[in-house]
Every structure is written in structure tokens, then in C-alpha cells.
Amino acid sequence: MKTYSGPTAAVCKGVEDASGSKTLPTCERLQGALKNLSISRGSTVVVHALPATGSYTFLSLLLAEPSSKGIYSAVVGLDDYNFSLAAHLGVDLSKVITVDPKLKFSERELARAAFALLDGFGIVVISGRIASLNSPRFSAKARQKGATLVVIENSSSPKEISYRIKADLRLFVSRSPWTLSGSVSSGILAEGEIAVQAVERMEHHPGRRAS
Amino acid sequence: MERFVYLELSNLLAMCYEWGEQDVCAILAERKVVGLSKGALSGGVALGMSQSQAMSQLHHLEFYPRDVKKEAKIASTVADALDSVSPYFRYLDTTSAYLPYRAVMRYFKEPVTLIRSIREALSQLDISEGRRLDDDDILIGIADGFVAAKAASLQNLVIPQDANQRFLESLPITVLGGDVVVETLIRLGIGTVGDFIHMNLADISTRFGVRGIELLEMARGSRANPPGCTPPSKGVKVSFTAESPLVGYDQVVFSQIPKLADEVEKLRNAGLIATSLEISISASRSDSRRSWSLFSGFDERSIADRIIWQLQGMEEHFEGPSGWDGVNSWQVEFLDVVGDAGIQMDLFGSAKAPPGMTIRAAMKAETILGVNSVCVPYVEGARSSIDTVGFSCWQELLQGSSSRSKNNRGGSGFRGGPVDQRAGNPPWPGSIPNPPPARVFRDRPIVKVTSLTGEVVRVNRRGGMVLSPSVVEFPWGKRVTEDFLGPWLVHQRWWDDDQEQRFARLLVLLGDGTAHILLTHEGLWYLEASYD
Numbered sequence A: 001m002k003t004y005s006g007p008t009a010a011v012c013k014g015v016e017d018a019s020g021s022k023t024l025p026t027c028e029r030l031q032g033a034l035k036n037l038s039i040s041r042g043s044t045v046v047v048h049a050l051p052a053t054g055s056y057t058f059l060s061l062l063l064a065e066p067s068s069k070g071i072y073s074a075v076v077g078l079d080d081y082n083f084s085l086a087a088h089l090g091v092d093l094s095k096v097i098t099v100d101p102k103l104k105f106s107e108r109e110l111a112r113a114a115f116a117l118l119d120g121f122g123i124v125v126i127s128g129r130i131a132s133l134n135s136p137r138f139s140a141k142a143r144q145k146g147a148t149l150v151v152i153e154n155s156s157s158p159k160e161i162s163y164r165i166k167a168d169l170r171l172f173v174s175r176s177p178w179t180l181s182g183s184v185s186s187g188i189l190a191e192g193e194i195a196v197q198a199v200e201r202m203e204h205h206p207g208r209r210a211s
Numbered sequence B: 001m002e003r004f005v006y007l008e009l010s011n012l013l014a015m016c017y018e019w020g021e022q023d024v025c026a027i028l029a030e031r032k033v034v035g036l037s038k039g040a041l042s043g044g045v046a047l048g049m050s051q052s053q054a055m056s057q058l059h060h061l062e063f064y065p066r067d068v069k070k071e072a073k074i075a076s077t078v079a080d081a082l083d084s085v086s087p088y089f090r091y092l093d094t095t096s097a098y099l100p101y102r103a104v105m106r107y108f109k110e111p112v113t114l115i116r117s118i119r120e121a122l123s124q125l126d127i128s129e130g131r132r133l134d135d136d137d138i139l140i141g142i143a144d145g146f147v148a149a150k151a152a153s154l155q156n157l158v159i160p161q162d163a164n165q166r167f168l169e170s171l172p173i174t175v176l177g178g179d180v181v182v183e184t185l186i187r188l189g190i191g192t193v194g195d196f197i198h199m200n201l202a203d204i205s206t207r208f209g210v211r212g213i214e215l216l217e218m219a220r221g222s223r224a225n226p227p228g229c230t231p232p233s234k235g236v237k238v239s240f241t242a243e244s245p246l247v248g249y250d251q252v253v254f255s256q257i258p259k260l261a262d263e264v265e266k267l268r269n270a271g272l273i274a275t276s277l278e279i280s281i282s283a284s285r286s287d288s289r290r291s292w293s294l295f296s297g298f299d300e301r302s303i304a305d306r307i308i309w310q311l312q313g314m315e316e317h318f319e320g321p322s323g324w325d326g327v328n329s330w331q332v333e334f335l336d337v338v339g340d341a342g343i344q345m346d347l348f349g350s351a352k353a354p355p356g357m358t359i360r361a362a363m364k365a366e367t368i369l370g371v372n373s374v375c376v377p378y379v380e381g382a383r384s385s386i387d388t389v390g391f392s393c394w395q396e397l398l399q400g401s402s403s404r405s406k407n408n409r410g411g412s413g414f415r416g417g418p419v420d421q422r423a424g425n426p427p428w429p430g431s432i433p434n435p436p437p438a439r440v441f442r443d444r445p446i447v448k449v450t451s452l453t454g455e456v457v458r459v460n461r462r463g464g465m466v467l468s469p470s471v472v473e474f475p476w477g478k479r480v481t482e483d484f485l486g487p488w489l490v491h492q493r494w495w496d497d498d499q500e501q502r503f504a505r506l507l508v509l510l511g512d513g514t515a516h517i518l519l520t521h522e523g524l525w526y527l528e529a530s531y532d
Helices: A028-034 A057-068 A083-088 A107-117 A135-143 B014-017 B038-042 B049-058 B068-085 B111-121 B146-154 B161-170 B180-187 B193-197 B201-220 B250-255 B259-267 B300-317 B357-369 B394-399
Strands: A002-005 A044-049 A073-076 A096-099 A123-127 A146-153 A169-175 A191-200 B001-011 B024-029 B032-036 B062-064 B095-102 B139-143 B237-246 B271-281 B287-294 B327-339 B374-379 B389-393 B446-450 B469-472 B477-492 B501-510 B515-521 B524-530
Touching: A002 B193, A028 A057, A028 A191, A044 A135, A057 A073, A057 A083, A057 A123, A057 A146, A057 A169, A057 A191, A057 B394, A073 A107, A073 B111, A073 B357, A083 B374, A096 A107, A096 B357, A107 A123, A107 A135, A107 B357, A135 A169, B001 B146, B001 B259, B014 B024, B014 B032, B014 B068, B024 B038, B024 B095, B032 B038, B068 B111, B068 B300, B111 B139, B139 B146, B139 B161, B161 B193, B180 B201, B193 B201, B201 B357, B201 B515, B237 B250, B237 B259, B250 B259, B250 B300, B259 B271, B259 B300, B271 B300, B287 B300, B300 B327, B357 B374, B394 B501, B446 B515
Parallel strands: A002 A191, A044 A146, A044 A169, A073 A096, A073 A123, A123 A146, B024 B062
Antiparallel strands: A096 B374, A169 A191, B001 B095, B001 B139, B024 B032, B237 B327, B271 B287, B271 B327, B374 B389, B446 B469, B446 B524, B469 B477, B477 B501, B501 B515, B515 B524
């Protein structure tokens, strides 16, 4: 899969080596999309996407490199996330835990569990609905523990994109339309491109788009 | 369970110093007393006391630091003597060693004979400057399991196999270890191993997680420590050969740390860690071979330390550097490796982080959500996209008791278990080809697939589609189809009336650029999965 970036922002000033302790390592395929941008540990990243427009593909790519570097991730509240896509895109699933999707829990219970997981996991991925229960507390704990909190905020239409969750970095993910591939042997669908547009949190101008 | 001989040489380190009968002196390491003169012992000071406790017993007690070089020489002398009894002794540190009983049972037949041989070998030994070990300082215990053998050595006991469990149950719970879980158990009033084993397994799992279960297995005698040692599939060896004999070796050993780290890392990537290794050193005038154990697992630095200890012991035997010609080569061979359950990389890839941080967080989450709620996903073959991902309880994986297919999990991490070789690359005809869809819907929402004329599209029994799909009506709105692939008929578990499934799949590409897998069964259409 090719990735390209839209207007991106150098969110982390003085970006360090990805293997250093201040930023999350990212795979080559994501580095193209996240040019000049790195995701700091302890930050809250909100991934905005409309359904079926690349948020889970982006998430899989985001988890791939950290898992290969021995960083453990937890995915909570994304019952429809297909981990076989994650494995297909290079995520070492032995470094990932989740809550059994066959069991039903209230969002409040899942939020408590995710809050506990921030104590020991490098990346904690939660849904926007869980994060919205107490987003300042989640962000504060992620910052304190040095864990990266990734919030997948799905909206059914562009008008419904919500900014209720405070974020250090907002990523708007979109992808090129799917097309059928020529032959089934090479995969039934042709791999498209993912575009990531980043908006940083500004101290005095929240939500301002970076250029 | 494995039967062990445990040997502790109490107060051996005191031999490093030439103290008289009346001297009241102690050797201090990490603020604990590790060696005592006879005067201090008779004054009520005991080994293992803290500095302040020792001072409160004898206020004029003099403290000395450890003399590493002399300790190495003494350890080397003791090891040589023990080698004459059996070459299978494994050394935990300067003062303690153990021996798998099966390694010597054919030769010695009776435990008493073995104990007598060890005592004779050690009591005749000129440890240092004519000083010899007292018989009281040689503590030997034989029992099933390492924990019981160590406890038996404190009283010089041989525990018969049929009495082993009773002996273990009578011991204080502190014999299982001195960690937080044991401290909490003591606070909860669980004083002995016997009290602990009668606790409910589910309660222990919920409250204490993996460490609790591990302790319970040790307490019940179903797990010896070291647990089921497994030799590595190919003997892992790291060797070094000098071009000419090296007199100064510290720098050279430390320069080899990256090489050792590579092997340690390889094991760690396979979810393993070495707990025993053999170091063979060849010097110009002598050779030395010794097995070392470290139950928390060796890393590159702890291996380098043991090479240096062994080299120091050899050097000291030549009465100082003048008689020491230098070392020609050494070799480290990993003897036992076990599953690396507790040691892991930290959040950002360094192995220096406090181990178990991630495990504790997962345990906490499981306490909130309930037993077996937190799990590790793994990919397996299936025709239905929802079945291509299985979930193993993460604690089950830690114990390595899961027999489910795990070869797509990556192998390291929360620990690998037995792998189903069959699942390597199963064909699974009828499964969805790559790329896998990003979303799979467990409750499969009903959708409506209609043709241009608004009629519902149907798939007949032979897999033919009478009308072309033009519009798909999702719960969130109608979408026009741009293209489609299929339908594919799937008929599975036809041999089982209860589980037989017959359905057809259709891949649709919609006008908004999205792609979905739809499934039709008995005239109804469902959304099975979506690409993302």
C-alpha cells in the first residue's frame, strides 16, 4: 500500500530518532504519510475517520512498528476491528491485548479497564465513545505514564465530526476509493492510498490547522 | 517432580578475612550481613541481619566490605572439591549450589552416601590460609522440588518422596519467595504453604494473577523451581578465542557483551530465557568448566560477571598476577532455557524497565472486567471472517497451557506455547482472499440489496444471481453500487446437521469509494465485513 500525506504539520518540534524514548516508532509506510511529524509518547492522538475510509488501516500501520520493537499495545472498545488485518499489515499480535469482543461490557467498565491499562502499556487504543466519558483524565494519565493514547473517533458523515475529545494531535484519515484488482491471486482489491492530515493542538488557538 | 540436592555453605565469606577468635567483625553487602567472625556469631549477630539490627546486638561490631577477589578464589576452591564428588553441580552464587539428584543417584544409590561424600570433600578442604569449614557450616538438603530442597537444607534434612508434600505444607509461606504477593498473603493471614494451597484457584487468579498461580503451582508441588527446564533446540554457544594469552581480561570480557546480548536477544525473541549455562575457560596452565544458574534468567551482563568470577578464581590460584599466564579462550553454552513469562521489554523497547509492569496493568484490567476477559488475539484459518481471529486468555498464554493455534501470533511477547503445525498455511477454500477486511460485524446488520428496478437481488442454489445489484441499503443510508465481485457459494460443516452453513458472499464497491462483503442466506442479505 502506498501512502501519501496531505498538508502535514511538524507537531513535535525537534523530532528525535524514532528509536529514542520520546517518540513512537512508525513503520516506513506511515513515515511517508506522517512526513516531518512524529507521535510523542504521553500524547493523545485522535484519529478522525468516516466509516470505511481508512482509520483501521491507519491504526494497524500505527501498531506495526511499535509491536516489532517490543512495545505492548491494548485495544479496547473496538469490537469490529479485525485483528487479521493488523497481522496482515505487520503487527505482532503477541504484543497486543484486547477485551474479548464476545463478552459484553458497558462503556463505563471498558473505560475503567482502559484507564488501568495506561499504567503498563505503551499504546492504548480506545473508541471515541469511551474517551468522551472522561477525556481530560485519560489524557492526563497518558501524559503521566508516558503511554500514547489513540482515540478512534468514527463519524458517520463529515458534518458529524466531533471535537469533544481534547487531543495533542488530530489526524484526519481518508483513503482513495477501492477498486477491483485484476486477479484474485493478487488479492481481490487493489491497494489504494491513505491520506493523513494532521492538526496540532495550539496553546492559544485550540483546533487551529497547522500548515 | 525433579529431586534436588541443595548445598549452602553458611558463613563461607568470613574465610576471606583473617579474624581471630575474639574479633567481632562482619562483612556487609547491600546493608546486609553476609559473613561473620566467631566472636560476632557468639554475640548474637546472625547472617542476613540488616546493619542496624547487627549494631543493636553488638554495638562495637566492625564492618568490612566484600573482598571479591578472595571470594572468587574460595569459590573456585570449593567448586574444585565439589567437582570431585559430581561434575553436575550448578552454582547459584559463591555460597550455594544445587545438584539434580537424578544425575548422581545411580552412583551414590543412597542419599546418605552422597551427603557423606560432600561433607568429606568439603571438610578436608584448605579454604584459605589453613582455614577449614566447620561441619555445622555445611548445610545439605534433599527433597522434591527446588523450594523444598532449599528449605530442607536449613535443617540438614532428607525428605522422603512420600512425605514431600506434607513437608512443603508445613513450611512458612516465605519459602515461596519474598515478593509483594507473598507479603500480601501474609497480611491476609496466610502463614504457611498449607494454608495457601487450600485457597480457591479462581480467587488467586483474580487477585494475584500469574504470579499467584505460579506460587500456587509451587506450593502444590506441581511445579518445581526451576520449572521444567528445556534444552534449546540447538546448543547455543558463544565463544571467544584470543590471538595470544590475555593477562588482563575485564575489558575483553565486557567487549564481548554485544555478542552475548545477541544470543540473549535471540532467545528472548523466541519467548525464552536462559536459567543455566556452562562456562568453559582455557588458560595457559589450567582449564576450568563450571555450570551456573540464575532462576530469574541470565542477561548479557550477568553472564559476563560469571565469566569474570570464574577467571578471577583461576587467576588467584596462581597466587597473584605474576603466576598467571593469561586466558586463551572461553565458551558459554546455554544449558537450560525456560519460557520468559515475567521478563519483557519496557514500553519503549529497553529491557531495563521494571518487569511485569504490563502484566500488572493487564491484571488490573482483568480484575475490573472479570476473569478471562482480557485476551491476546491470534489469526487462524477459517471461512468466515469473524472466525479468522481467535482470542486466547493472556494468562492462559503465560502458563503455556493453551493448545490453540498460535503460530500467527508472532511467537514472542506474552509467551509462546505448543504450536499447531497444521495451521501453518491451511488452504481454507471459500475464505475471503487478502487483503482482509478491516471491520467484521459480529451481529451482522441486515442490509437490502436491490436492482435498478428496485427488486431484491437473490442468489439461487447454483450460485447464480438473477439481477445485478445496483443499490445497497445500509442502516445508515442507501448507497449506489459501482462494481461487484461474486457471488461465491460457501457450504461448510455439511457433515453436521446442527452446524451446517450454506450461504453466498458478494463483494460490492460503492459509489462513495467503500468496499463491503455482503452475505446472503435464505433470501436475506447481511453486512459481514467492510474494507477500510
